[in-house]
Amino acid sequence: GESVGLHLPTLSVQEGDNSIINCAYSNSASDYFIWYKQESGKGPQFIIDIRSNMDKRQGQRVTVLLNKTVKHLSLQIAATQPGDSAVYFCAENVNAGGTSYGKLTFGQGTILTVHP
Protein backbone atom coordinates (compact mmCIF):
# COMPACT_ATOMS: atom_id res chain seq x y z
CA GLY A 1 0.00 0.00 0.00
CA GLU A 2 0.93 3.65 -0.10
CA SER A 3 2.43 5.48 2.84
CA VAL A 4 3.78 8.86 3.74
CA GLY A 5 7.54 9.26 3.61
CA LEU A 6 10.48 9.28 1.26
CA HIS A 7 10.46 5.58 0.41
CA LEU A 8 7.86 4.38 -2.04
CA PRO A 9 6.25 1.00 -1.49
CA THR A 10 7.58 -1.54 -3.93
CA LEU A 11 6.15 -4.67 -5.48
CA SER A 12 8.31 -7.17 -7.29
CA VAL A 13 6.71 -9.95 -9.36
CA GLN A 14 7.62 -12.51 -11.95
CA GLU A 15 6.39 -12.16 -15.51
CA GLY A 16 3.03 -13.88 -15.87
CA ASP A 17 2.04 -13.43 -12.23
CA ASN A 18 -0.91 -11.31 -11.19
CA SER A 19 -0.09 -8.03 -9.40
CA ILE A 20 -2.15 -6.21 -6.79
CA ILE A 21 -1.33 -2.62 -5.92
CA ASN A 22 -3.12 -1.10 -2.96
CA CYS A 23 -4.09 2.44 -2.06
CA ALA A 24 -5.75 3.93 1.01
CA TYR A 25 -7.59 7.15 0.28
CA SER A 26 -8.35 9.88 2.75
CA ASN A 27 -11.56 11.69 1.92
CA SER A 28 -14.87 9.91 2.49
CA ALA A 29 -16.54 12.56 0.28
CA SER A 30 -14.48 11.56 -2.78
CA ASP A 31 -16.65 9.99 -5.44
CA TYR A 32 -14.22 9.41 -8.27
CA PHE A 33 -10.94 7.47 -8.29
CA ILE A 34 -8.34 6.99 -10.97
CA TRP A 35 -5.17 4.97 -11.48
CA TYR A 36 -2.19 6.30 -13.39
CA LYS A 37 0.94 4.55 -14.63
CA GLN A 38 4.21 6.45 -14.89
CA GLU A 39 7.06 4.90 -16.82
CA SER A 40 10.59 6.15 -16.35
CA GLY A 41 11.12 9.52 -18.03
CA LYS A 42 7.45 10.00 -18.91
CA GLY A 43 4.42 11.74 -17.50
CA PRO A 44 1.65 9.72 -15.84
CA GLN A 45 -0.80 7.95 -18.14
CA PHE A 46 -4.41 7.05 -17.40
CA ILE A 47 -5.09 3.36 -16.76
CA ILE A 48 -8.60 3.04 -15.37
CA ASP A 49 -11.11 4.93 -13.27
CA ILE A 50 -14.08 4.12 -11.06
CA ARG A 51 -16.92 6.06 -9.51
CA SER A 52 -18.04 5.55 -5.94
CA ASN A 53 -21.35 4.00 -7.00
CA MET A 54 -19.39 0.99 -8.23
CA ASP A 55 -17.18 -1.47 -6.37
CA LYS A 56 -15.45 -3.05 -9.35
CA ARG A 57 -14.50 -2.08 -12.85
CA GLN A 58 -12.57 -4.07 -15.43
CA GLY A 59 -10.40 -3.01 -18.30
CA GLN A 60 -7.98 -4.85 -20.49
CA ARG A 61 -5.88 -6.95 -18.07
CA VAL A 62 -6.65 -4.50 -15.25
CA THR A 63 -9.32 -4.45 -12.59
CA VAL A 64 -9.96 -1.75 -10.00
CA LEU A 65 -11.71 -2.63 -6.75
CA LEU A 66 -13.19 -0.04 -4.43
CA ASN A 67 -14.06 -0.64 -0.78
CA LYS A 68 -15.69 2.50 0.53
CA THR A 69 -16.20 1.07 4.00
CA VAL A 70 -12.48 1.03 4.69
CA LYS A 71 -11.55 3.68 2.09
CA HIS A 72 -9.40 1.29 0.11
CA LEU A 73 -8.69 1.03 -3.58
CA SER A 74 -6.74 -1.67 -5.40
CA LEU A 75 -5.45 -2.19 -8.91
CA GLN A 76 -5.10 -5.74 -10.14
CA ILE A 77 -2.98 -6.46 -13.20
CA ALA A 78 -3.41 -9.88 -14.75
CA ALA A 79 -0.52 -11.77 -16.36
CA THR A 80 1.95 -9.00 -15.56
CA GLN A 81 4.49 -8.23 -18.27
CA PRO A 82 7.90 -6.49 -18.14
CA GLY A 83 6.27 -3.51 -19.87
CA ASP A 84 4.08 -3.07 -16.81
CA SER A 85 7.13 -2.05 -14.76
CA ALA A 86 6.43 1.52 -13.66
CA VAL A 87 5.27 3.66 -10.75
CA TYR A 88 1.52 3.42 -10.17
CA PHE A 89 -0.45 6.25 -8.58
CA CYS A 90 -3.96 6.30 -7.28
CA ALA A 91 -5.82 9.59 -7.18
CA GLU A 92 -9.12 10.78 -5.73
CA ASN A 93 -11.18 13.77 -6.70
CA VAL A 94 -11.31 16.84 -4.51
CA ASN A 95 -15.05 16.94 -4.04
CA ALA A 96 -15.45 20.42 -2.62
CA GLY A 97 -17.66 21.90 -5.30
CA GLY A 98 -17.18 25.13 -7.22
CA THR A 99 -13.89 25.54 -9.02
CA SER A 100 -12.41 22.49 -7.27
CA TYR A 101 -14.14 20.34 -9.90
CA GLY A 102 -11.43 18.58 -11.85
CA LYS A 103 -8.83 18.62 -9.09
CA LEU A 104 -7.25 15.36 -7.96
CA THR A 105 -5.27 14.38 -4.88
CA PHE A 106 -2.55 11.85 -5.68
CA GLY A 107 -1.07 9.12 -3.51
CA GLN A 108 2.69 8.68 -3.13
CA GLY A 109 2.91 5.87 -5.66
CA THR A 110 4.00 2.23 -5.72
CA ILE A 111 6.94 0.94 -7.75
CA LEU A 112 6.12 -2.24 -9.67
CA THR A 113 9.05 -4.25 -10.98
CA VAL A 114 8.37 -7.22 -13.25
CA HIS A 115 11.15 -9.77 -13.67
CA PRO A 116 11.33 -11.78 -16.89
Add this chain to the structure above:
Amino acid sequence: DVKVTQSSRYLVKRTGEKVFLECVQDMDHENMFWYRQDPGLGLRLIYFSYDVKMKEKGDIPEGYSVSREKKERFSLILESASTNQTSMYLCASSFQRSYEQYFGPGTRLTVT
Protein backbone atom coordinates in the same frame (compact mmCIF):
# COMPACT_ATOMS: atom_id res chain seq x y z
CA ASP B 1 -4.35 11.80 -29.43
CA VAL B 2 -4.20 14.41 -26.73
CA LYS B 3 -0.88 16.11 -26.67
CA VAL B 4 0.53 18.08 -23.77
CA THR B 5 3.98 19.47 -24.42
CA GLN B 6 6.41 21.13 -22.07
CA SER B 7 9.06 23.54 -23.27
CA SER B 8 12.07 21.75 -21.80
CA ARG B 9 12.83 18.23 -20.61
CA TYR B 10 15.83 19.34 -18.54
CA LEU B 11 16.70 22.73 -17.16
CA VAL B 12 19.55 23.94 -14.96
CA LYS B 13 19.25 27.36 -13.34
CA ARG B 14 21.12 29.31 -10.71
CA THR B 15 19.72 30.43 -7.37
CA GLY B 16 17.89 33.73 -7.71
CA GLU B 17 17.16 33.41 -11.43
CA LYS B 18 13.67 33.89 -12.79
CA VAL B 19 12.49 30.68 -14.42
CA PHE B 20 9.68 30.13 -16.90
CA LEU B 21 8.21 26.69 -17.55
CA GLU B 22 5.82 26.54 -20.48
CA CYS B 23 3.06 24.07 -21.17
CA VAL B 24 0.88 23.78 -24.26
CA GLN B 25 -2.08 21.46 -24.89
CA ASP B 26 -3.82 20.89 -28.19
CA MET B 27 -7.19 19.48 -27.05
CA ASP B 28 -9.02 22.70 -26.21
CA HIS B 29 -9.10 21.72 -22.53
CA GLU B 30 -10.45 24.28 -20.10
CA ASN B 31 -8.48 23.05 -17.06
CA MET B 32 -4.71 23.13 -16.79
CA PHE B 33 -2.54 22.14 -13.84
CA TRP B 34 1.03 22.42 -12.62
CA TYR B 35 2.41 19.78 -10.25
CA ARG B 36 5.77 19.08 -8.77
CA GLN B 37 6.86 15.52 -8.22
CA ASP B 38 9.38 14.55 -5.55
CA PRO B 39 10.40 11.02 -4.51
CA GLY B 40 8.03 9.59 -1.94
CA LEU B 41 5.70 12.59 -2.04
CA GLY B 42 3.71 11.83 -5.18
CA LEU B 43 2.33 14.69 -7.23
CA ARG B 44 1.59 17.90 -5.40
CA LEU B 45 -0.55 20.58 -6.98
CA ILE B 46 1.08 24.00 -7.29
CA TYR B 47 -1.53 25.94 -9.24
CA PHE B 48 -4.38 25.25 -11.56
CA SER B 49 -6.43 27.23 -14.02
CA TYR B 50 -10.02 26.55 -15.09
CA ASP B 51 -10.21 29.25 -17.74
CA VAL B 52 -8.14 31.88 -19.50
CA LYS B 53 -6.80 34.42 -17.02
CA MET B 54 -8.27 32.41 -14.13
CA LYS B 55 -6.04 30.70 -11.60
CA GLU B 56 -6.28 29.13 -8.20
CA LYS B 57 -3.65 28.14 -5.70
CA GLY B 58 -3.04 24.49 -5.15
CA ASP B 59 -1.45 22.87 -2.13
CA ILE B 60 2.06 24.33 -2.46
CA PRO B 61 1.90 27.70 -4.28
CA GLU B 62 4.61 29.47 -2.28
CA GLY B 63 7.48 30.66 -4.46
CA TYR B 64 5.53 30.16 -7.68
CA SER B 65 3.19 32.13 -9.90
CA VAL B 66 1.34 31.26 -13.10
CA SER B 67 0.03 32.89 -16.22
CA ARG B 68 -2.71 31.81 -18.60
CA GLU B 69 -3.18 34.35 -21.37
CA LYS B 70 -4.38 31.82 -23.95
CA LYS B 71 -6.48 28.71 -23.50
CA GLU B 72 -3.83 26.34 -24.78
CA ARG B 73 -0.89 27.70 -22.80
CA PHE B 74 -0.19 27.67 -19.07
CA SER B 75 3.09 29.01 -17.72
CA LEU B 76 4.70 28.37 -14.35
CA ILE B 77 7.03 31.08 -13.07
CA LEU B 78 9.63 30.83 -10.36
CA GLU B 79 10.26 34.46 -9.48
CA SER B 80 13.56 33.76 -7.72
CA ALA B 81 14.63 30.15 -7.98
CA SER B 82 15.88 28.41 -4.87
CA THR B 83 17.60 25.07 -4.40
CA ASN B 84 14.51 23.60 -2.71
CA GLN B 85 12.66 24.07 -5.99
CA THR B 86 14.83 21.45 -7.64
CA SER B 87 12.23 18.93 -8.76
CA MET B 88 10.31 17.33 -11.62
CA TYR B 89 7.53 19.63 -12.84
CA LEU B 90 4.53 18.13 -14.56
CA CYS B 91 1.84 19.94 -16.49
CA ALA B 92 -1.61 18.43 -17.09
CA SER B 93 -4.89 19.40 -18.72
CA SER B 94 -8.49 18.19 -18.69
CA PHE B 95 -11.93 19.10 -19.90
CA GLN B 96 -13.96 21.30 -17.59
CA ARG B 97 -16.31 18.55 -16.37
CA SER B 98 -13.79 15.72 -16.34
CA TYR B 99 -11.37 14.41 -13.76
CA GLU B 100 -9.21 12.61 -16.32
CA GLN B 101 -6.05 14.63 -16.63
CA TYR B 102 -3.57 14.30 -19.48
CA PHE B 103 0.05 14.86 -18.56
CA GLY B 104 3.06 16.23 -20.35
CA PRO B 105 6.46 14.47 -20.19
CA GLY B 106 7.74 16.67 -17.38
CA THR B 107 10.59 19.15 -16.92
CA ARG B 108 13.39 18.18 -14.58
CA LEU B 109 14.60 21.43 -13.06
CA THR B 110 17.85 21.67 -11.14
CA VAL B 111 18.61 24.86 -9.22
CA THR B 112 22.25 25.22 -8.19
